[in-house]
Amino acid sequence: MTDSTSTSTSIPTSTVGARLAPLAPDMFDAVCPSSVMPFRVGDKWTGMVVRCLEGGPRRFTELRVPLRAVTPKVLSETLRAMERDGLLTRTAYDENPPRVEYALTPLGRTLIPLLDAARAWSATHLPQLLAARRAHERDAS
Amino acid sequence: MTDSTSTSTSIPTSTVGARLAPLAPDMFDAVCPSSVMPFRVGDKWTGMVVRCLEGGPRRFTELRVPLRAVTPKVLSETLRAMERDGLLTRTAYDENPPRVEYALTPLGRTLIPLLDAARAWSATHLPQLLAARRAHERDAS
DNA sequence: ATGGCCGGTTACCGCAACGGAACCGGCGCT
């Protein structure tokens, strides 16, 4: 997490993310409360994938832009697990170059209010939790 | 999880749990939707500890009754992490036999609505998720 | 002196999640 540019393959930022509303450049930024929040939906990246898809379908490489901290392997694992659970659909178009689109299902969309609640909790109470943690570390030192 | 009686030390069920409203005998029962739900608050057991404490303070051994699937080591780790984060307080009384009480802080209580939301999601949508998973397994076989 | 109760601790270990780096196939472009 110290060097978010060290992903294995470089991510082309051109031609990507122009079809829909822009996404945050790095959802896993340490500044973003959602990345530190003590809640998880499914696996580590599931919640953030839902966030990336709530505005509409996106392609694999498009997901890698806001989620640049996730390697293609882990992203592919996450997406397949979510497809298996009926949270999203994978649609491959037989074109060239190949195009694959991931879209939330209605079931996947039911997670959004939960993520909203978690985000609201973090905005309100996470500073307090982190302060308590720092205070405890101070006592231990 | 196949044999919940195989914990290291036996849990005395007498003299325990009589001070407050009774708790579910086994919160981690596979029948309980909360145990399968794809949400987590903090570590694996944090959410269930909050559930056990929302009715009032409880002692270490009292927590082990509804959470019989958790070993004392992991429970102690969970409780210390929650104390560090300001979610609960630990109060040791200098008596004999020793008595230690864990109680939620106001911050810890703010998690309850989130757990309620997660529980409601599970009750409504978890069957659909599990059905999708089973259907996918059927296709793979 | 043996055992029980309470609230843990210690040592050890297995597994799944996570991560890094490299590679792949099909096609089109130059």
Added chain:
DNA sequence: AGCGCCGGTTCCGTTGCGGTAACCGGCCAT
């Protein structure tokens, strides 16, 4: 012939959460 794009896969290594089993110290009752 070589390169790039897209959407991944494969191999390997690490990390850390969680679990198992055993033990501890103080006190009291039998």
